[in-house]
Amino acid sequence: MANFMSRNDLFLFLGFTIVVLAMPIWLAPFGAGYPDLLQRFMIYGIFAVGFNILFGLTGYLSFGHAAFFGVGSYAAVWSFKLLTLDAIPAMIFAVVISGLFALIIGFLSLRRSGIYFSILTLAFAQMSYNLAYSVLTPITNGETGLQLTLSDARVLDAAMGQTLVGQPVPTLLGQQLSGYAGFYLCAGFLILSFFIAQRVSGSPFGMMLKSIKSNQTRMQFTGFNTRPYALSAFVISGMYAGLAGALLAVTDPLAGAERMQWTASGEVVLMTILGGVGTLVGPVIGAWLIKYFENILSALNDQILANFWSFLPEGAADLMVQVTGKFVGDGWFLTLGLVFVLVVVFLPGGVMEGVRRIAATLKRSGTPDSKSRQTQPAE
């Protein structure tokens, strides 16, 4: 076991697993303990963990990862339509297809680095979005989105002699995935994703990725061909995105082009930076925070705000409703942008840096013995 995982890694993994599995309990007081939202926490957590393997470890900032998320969704829905309603083949299919797609886009984009790389990924993702929206309508069903119908072929289900009663919905080994079953499926995959990310980041391969971020020139003069390393990271993170997209299709079997839009690509960047680039749990926390506040703030409307501010005198209350109204509902992105700016300026390491700072302060005030403070190993 010692060769396989260090004690610290093991504790981190176990802690993460417990926190995730117990989410329905500890999130209930926050009004977030219901399966639909919890599933989204899991799915975007997977997306962010994978994105961090590219951005956090190698430093290559992709602005086009929603393309792989979208491809994963489409691939999963096609698997439901053509093969079977079972979720397992759909997810395998989605991960393979999005991995291949990432291989092509990564190969082309990684010919450049820095801002040019980012722009290339953005351009490819917008191309994918436009293709999905209009040109490839036979595959994507354009604006309406790809849906399941009673008349789908489902050759594997048909061969097994299964016939449907009612609307087709994805299943797992015959079990329906509504409610908490769907959440635990997604939670299982988030835990697996986290485990793999932990292994990758703690392996010699992970160290090579970090060294590319640190000094790519030195890597080359040290005898490493850096391009295939960066490409591997790109493909792995593309597969994570595809898995997340597939899970979204499992819990809600409808794939639309808007999933590939640049705002969706930008969102995963925000999640990663907000939580803490390059850390293992940071991106997951970032994803949870953004999805949580999106859920609350985008549901607010002027009516609710008017009630909230009703303790103020009439004129002041109206003004406050006007002002705060800009930041909720559809204006939630304004809040997100504002928070993001504050984080980047005051806490560039995100939530994880905040946690570290608080821990350091507590330690210093708690124990005057400075010898107990270990030097932070360069992770």
Next chain:
Amino acid sequence: MAKSNVVLHVADVHKRFGGLHALADIDLQVEEGQTHAIIGPNGAGKSTLLNVIIGKLAPSSGQVVFDGAILTGRKPHQINQLGIARVFQTPEIFADLSVLHNVMIPAFAKRDGAFTLNMLRSLDSETAIRQEAEHMLEDVGMLTRRDMHAGSLSRGDKRRMELAMCLIQHPRLLLLDEPTAGMSRHDTNTTIDLLKKIKSRGMTKVIIEHDMHVVFSLADKISVLAQGRIIADGTPDEVRGNPKVQEAYLGGAH
């Protein structure tokens, strides 16, 4: 001059930057196992010459041959994999990794080649490479700093660590661009001793150095570069007595 065991041959190399003729008609032969010093005033083209050898810059014309293999046109990582390592004038290190990791990374390049998908093992289980790196750090006198962030080291320590990063690869040819700049007299002497020690192991070295004490205690051969041209070439004693060198370099330095 015995030409039998020339391991590095820089043949008729020119390098122009726009109108500047940074290297003009450079012909340099380095023999196996020797320490070849390149000296010359600031801006003479010394670093440019090393850049051409390791593939950071392409020569405008001419070529570099290492042990029968033409280096010109190859990528930096391929040139390193042939057995050439370099210490840079401004240290090129992994500033946000630990000192130990900085030294372990080149050992992986040596063992696993230019690319391997080595992600099933844990870094903690790579004990052989870790121990090798620790020995290397001990050799350069930096074992106590193994867990420090490389970026927070002093200039001299960065340089010593970079030297360790090169030496752990056991290169056949080691290029050193002012390896003792920024070091105290004591650290300079330690580094000279270290370089002498590896000389006895038969590693070929090309060293750029301003410190004449270092040059004359290490070099078997010296080439003097001024304004992109080699103006003198020979053993330390020959070069010391050469009036052209006195005028272009040694005279100006003191």
